[in-house]
Amino acid sequence: MNPDRLPDSVAGVMGRLVDASAGERLIVSVAALLTAVLLGGVVTLVAGMFAECSALFCYNPLAVYRYLFLAPLFDSFVLQQTLKNSALLLFTGLAVAVSFRAGLFNIGTQGQLVLGALAAALAAIRVGPAAPEGAIGGVLIAGVAMVAGAVVGGLYAAIPGALKAYADANEVITTIMLNFIASDVAFFLVSAYFQKPDSGSVETRDVPAAARFGPELALLLAVVLVLLMTYVLWGTAFGYDLRTAGIQPDAADYAGVDAKRMVVTSMTLSGAIGGLGGAVWVLMSVGRWVNGVPSLGFDGITVSVLASNNPLGVLFAGPLFGSMQAGSLSIDFQLGVPRQLVGVIRGLVILLVAMPEFFRTLGVRWGMGGDR
Amino acid sequence: MTAPAVDLRQITKQFPGVLANDEVDLTVDRGSVHALLGENGAGKTTLMNVLYGLYKPTSGTVVVDGQERTFDSPRDAIDAGVGMIHQHFMLVEPMTVTQNIVLGNEPRKWGGLAVDREQAREAVAELADRYGFDVDPTATVADLSVGEQQRIEILKALYRGADVLILDEPTAVLTPQEVEELFEVFDELTEAGKTIIFISHKLSEVTAAADEVTVLRDGKNVGTVDTDDVDDTELAELMVGREVLFDTEKSPVDAGAVGLAARDLVVEDDRGVRAVDGVDLEVAEGEVFGVAGVDGNGQSELVEALTGLRTPSSGRVALGGTDVTDESRRQRIEDGMAYVPEDRQARGLVMSYDLTENGLLGSQRDPQFADAGRIRWDDAETHAEEIVAEYDVRPADAGAEARSLSGGNQQKFIVGREFAREPEAVVASHPTRGVDVGSVEFIHDRLLDLREQGAAVLLVSSKLDEVRSLSDRLGVMHDGELIDVVDPTEVTEEQLGLLMAGERPPDVPRAAVRAGGDA
């Protein structure tokens, strides 16, 4: 990309992003991912020795890799799943990225997503009958649902934000606790007040069909949101304040940032994006709120960490994980390898990305890179 | 003839890109007090770190008490009888005096399963007695004064059997009174046969306390002299290498209305202790008001209250006649208050940002760089480039990361950014800390330019020469109070020292308030 040919504002923003150490972070991310996947293969191989089957190694790592990464290419169902997962992971990955950039460990995206999803489903169901027929009505309902999701997600994240800002409560623990609370509360609300009649599982009624859309639209929305957030973070004074508060709070104070307000605002923003993701999950994937929301929140953390908490990086890390998540069902059904393998790889990725020193040492030993 | 306590021969220490010590010879006689004098970056601390085993010399030999030694770590140095008291104390604050002193060498009982606290306490008390120290072994270190903590550090070294004591800038945080006490301790110790080496860049202290002084410049030993045979100016020339001018040109300026004021200001520090205890001050437009005093007497909190980083418990702050006490930091910046902070790496710059982004620190909403919150990066870059050019910041690259600059250049950039605001009031806290001599003069000239343009300048500094030569009026802070406001041209060093210690000597030449308009 030639910075000289872009409009000034964009070039300026791009210039901010591609700094000297970005290249290094990219290499570390890629190396971490490869290593984690490799280790995942080793785990698969070793686990295969303990499973019940006639051979010594019950699981074939190569087959696992094929399903995890290449399946979208040859299985249209898996492709659909991948697209859906990718869209959702773009939302949650972005949500986490925004909060991590602000220096806040928002582990509560899952809870914000669950409640946002519920709010969206209920709003869509409520507004449905009042909306006009056809596509316009659908857009309206979907719009209202998404706004509801974002608002509720944002408010739910504002709680730990305020607790951190004004009571100095550790946000890692409060957000994790709120995750537990969110699933319990949502379960209660649905089973008590919004339960779909004659249904075996805990779920709401279906949202109006007109409001539903496919993964392509969801992806488009996600990409637009990512670009918007990128611009906000690097092109506006608010973004400058947020980033500075996340890197060096003392300098942010000096620059006139209201620290407490920034904590609450950035958490709310992160929660709103997560809640929006929940709304998209309802409208795109399942068409209602149903108990047992997939762990998109935690995967969002992995996506963001892999992307060095950079929204643009999330554009790449999201689909990567989307593919892996979609593939995890295949490896279970087709190969008998438990799908939790992807959960293990998820943790390994975060661990490896967190230790760039490890790769730096490796790189030096293998003679890569110049002096620092 | 007894061997010298310490004999460093041709010590060279090379770091990537920096030759910190260049074939330095140093001989210290047993039972003497030897000072190591030099500017920042001259290599004094590095040399002593070699002696103390923190660094291995690139070449050269270390001879202690006649025996050649190789130290792999401070443990080896301590075993050889060399102890070091660092500038930043190595004390565990929540633990007691005794616990700190015996740390690592705790006396045990019950077959090693527990620390023998009685024995430890006795050992500490006995040691303190022997060298005439007045300490309470059971006191918690966090509750002690800085001077007392320093004495604990010395006791720690003595407990481990040090015969040679190295002190790194020991007087940096002491009041003149405490400095006197420290020098008395030196006497006690040398009488008991100990050898003392202390690092300093303060000429007067060196001549007062040391028997001999070695001057380092740019990593080389440029001379060892007896302190009786030499005077301040000669030492200063050795230190800097050229004739040093101690005066700055200052033209008289008519002071205007009150530019910056504090009324009855009471500010608490992070622990809830009153750090500023009812301070009244006024800085007129076109005036430099200096605040002298030993670090830690409330200057930081005063500055934070004035600039909006800390809310006072009571009292008012005024900028240009308007009460700004309730205004946020951001509003004060917009009202025209510039602030050169004390801590450049935590507050003044974001180390991972480049200079362009750092140029916006505080001005990110200024119409000069942004329309309604949207940043115009070209204008920001131009701004940074202008600062870099005018203040000779090196490397001259607006895209360089702040952390890649030397401390002096970082400081110059910050000063440039703040002064470029064309501010109404400037609060400058230790603005030339860590800056090389040439740039210090430049910054001083710019500061005086602002004064001529009619800004109200509050200058807080622990460098007495700086604060005396630049100020129109000089206030002294002690224990949270502005003890007195004096005429910097008339007041003597002794009077200043006494004021800084909280005393009120007679016949101090006071400075009349110069602000016109309402007071």
Added chain:
Amino acid sequence: MSALKRFGLVAAGPLLLGAALLIARLFPETAAGELASVVDGPYVASALRLSVPIAFAALGGIFAERAGVINIGLEGLLIVGAFVGVAVAHWLTGDAGVGVGAGLVLLFVVAVGLAITGAALGLLGDSLGEIALRGGGGVVATVALGGLTAAVTGPTLAATWIAFYIAVLVSAAFSLLFAVVTIEYRADQVIAGLAVWLIALGAAPFASNVIWGAVNSPGVDTFGTWTMPVLSQLPAVGSVLFDAEPPVYFVLLATPLSWYVLTQTSFGYWVRASGENPKALDTAGVDVRRVRYAAVLISGMFSGIGGAGLSLGRVGSFVGSGTTMVDGRGWIGITAMLFGNYNPFGAFGASLLFAALDALQFRLQQLNYAVPDSLIQTVPYVTVIVVLALVGRTRTPDAAGEHYDSDED
């Protein structure tokens, strides 16, 4: 918050329990009396039992964080302990059980593995002799313990105990991984801790699926209870304090022991110095790295005891669905540690408070109160948040979370 306030909150637990007992005794017919009647001997006993994983996580966290390493992955370590305990026990005594002998061999192998890793990291000493002595001694002691246990108890119980020992060692090994990542490779401690948690969260149900084809394990034998001969006959306290599962005794021992180590021994001094001013410790000639490793290993071992104590203590199986049977107790443990201000007794008191709420929640569900189960379940979590909001800024060790480099050439 002030020490008085904090003490009040921690003491509130036992005080409330006492008040409840009184009310139930004096006013049995009223609503309050009915509610208070929930608090009885078995209730307190179950609160004690439930406090075990929380308290061990908290105690472990105290060592690690006071030494300067924030170990957020305690939840993961509990999961590892819980799972490994059941997995090994099943391997030894399940349908295709291999017997206690194999268990001892496995114990030996794991101990040797740990010793070798420790030696490779330079933790066991500087001279070959020191390393051999410490490493070899550790292995011998571990196997001896295993053998002694097997000799003293019957074959099934021995299997449970050996599985327990192995779980503790494996949990320690996991924490060693965390230590290496944060101390050697200077990873961000919070992110590395989260990673450890997520790895364990995935690995346990994964392994469970691989071995048994389901996320929940089949049943294994538990420890049973230890009934102290005379003391268990004491009125009221007897059945609660002196007739309990071994893990309860362990936690009642570990708490004062931790306090003793931290305040009365050299190692305790070093741990505290390492977390407040590691440079001071370094210049005092103590290897900061080894101290930090040791502290993290202690947190791993404690978590192993807590986790295996949870699965082998009463439940007798591993539940790997959802958030696993550990269900956030590691996080609650961290809160208990903060609430108790890094003091072992305070942390235990706080753990007991949270466990009491957990036990209350179970009881209320059993009694079928009007309030729906799912809401009752939120009580412990809400309490954690309230506590964190009230406790606010605790006096964390100055150097906690920071990497320490002894500046070498």
